[in-house]
Amino acid sequence: MAHTPVEERRKALIAATLRVISARGLSSASTRTIVAEAGMSLASFHYAFTSRDELIDVLITEVLAKEEKAIAPAELVGRSLTELLTEGLSGYLAHLRSDPSREQAMLELTQHALRERPELARQQYAEYTRMAVAMLELAATHTGHEWSVPVPVAARLLLTMTDGLTMTWLVDRDDALAEDVVRAAAQAVASLAHPAA
């Protein structure tokens, strides 16, 4: 391969690694399989990254940060709180279904981070929670509701549901059941709010 800027190689290797993990799992993502997927030599890997651990670190920080744990509903006006929550969770489910192996890769990376870089996983989940808080406050405001429980608790419950939804759907891929669960979950979470004074 011709002279390529280091940054470009790093990006190519990160993308290749993600493809390998999606297709065959983190344990299959050796430096050799990664460079094979990226179409470059083993030495080029160590020119772009000092070690495999460094690449996995970058993968965890950069890729998990882009992960969507909850997708905001497209349209706010004229929808009930339950509908907004249903659309948000449904959007996440669609995201999951559109590329299951990518989400499975995310799960493996999170799991790996849990053991090797626990503080990174913690920071990431704090960020997911902040996004959920913003979404719940927006939804309540637009429908004239107030949360009966502290918003961070409701947000955490929502995050708990997306995580659980990911795992259970990945296990049996039952689309109809997942949709039913999304509706029940939205209804259940909405019951934690009441009309604003």
Add this chain to the structure above:
Amino acid sequence: MAHTPVEERRKALIAATLRVISARGLSSASTRTIVAEAGMSLASFHYAFTSRDELIDVLITEVLAKEEKAIAPAELVGRSLTELLTEGLSGYLAHLRSDPSREQAMLELTQHALRERPELARQQYAEYTRMAVAMLELAATHTGHEWSVPVPVAARLLLTMTDGLTMTWLVDRDDALAEDVVRAAAQAVASLAHPAA
């Protein structure tokens, strides 16, 4: 080590493997680290199991089957539906907190099964769902309620919550927040039932 029945060696190796996975992760559970933990020679491993894959298979089927995904409340009488659900989820949280590394090992094994033995994971989750159905029906009956959504859907929602609870708590180990989420989750799920006719 003196002559030992094969079955005994298998049990010792399974227990040793679980300890290794709990402490250092599935990727660290090589045949060498396993036999070191079990205090036997490498050859003894291959006398008891034909391969490492066979042991992991046995681990997934036998160990995941014993996993408690939802713990039934101890006492039924005189408790509201929300209380029963809170106690059930709280019991699971206590189970998780009592040995986090064991639950992390379960998560890694489930994840591995998802890739290598998807049908085993699926069967296991079907079993978890059956247990949750039984628990929810019992709770509703004892408190004079009926479920407003199909019981399998509510059961699946409960399973979704225990899975999500496991992940989120393992990430930040926030006991107080987890307890709040358990209460909110119980209240939310209870809202899916109504007094029986």
Add this chain to the structure above:
DNA sequence: GTCTATACACCGATAGAC
């Protein structure tokens, strides 16, 4: 049945030619 010794594949990482 149980052990030591070993075969052989793959791992991460680097040396050194170009």
Add this chain to the structure above:
DNA sequence: GTCTATCGGTGTATAGAC
């Protein structure tokens, strides 16, 4: 900058002595 060749280490699995 990029490559091929290779080092040292670890992985699974087995041969063969006892």
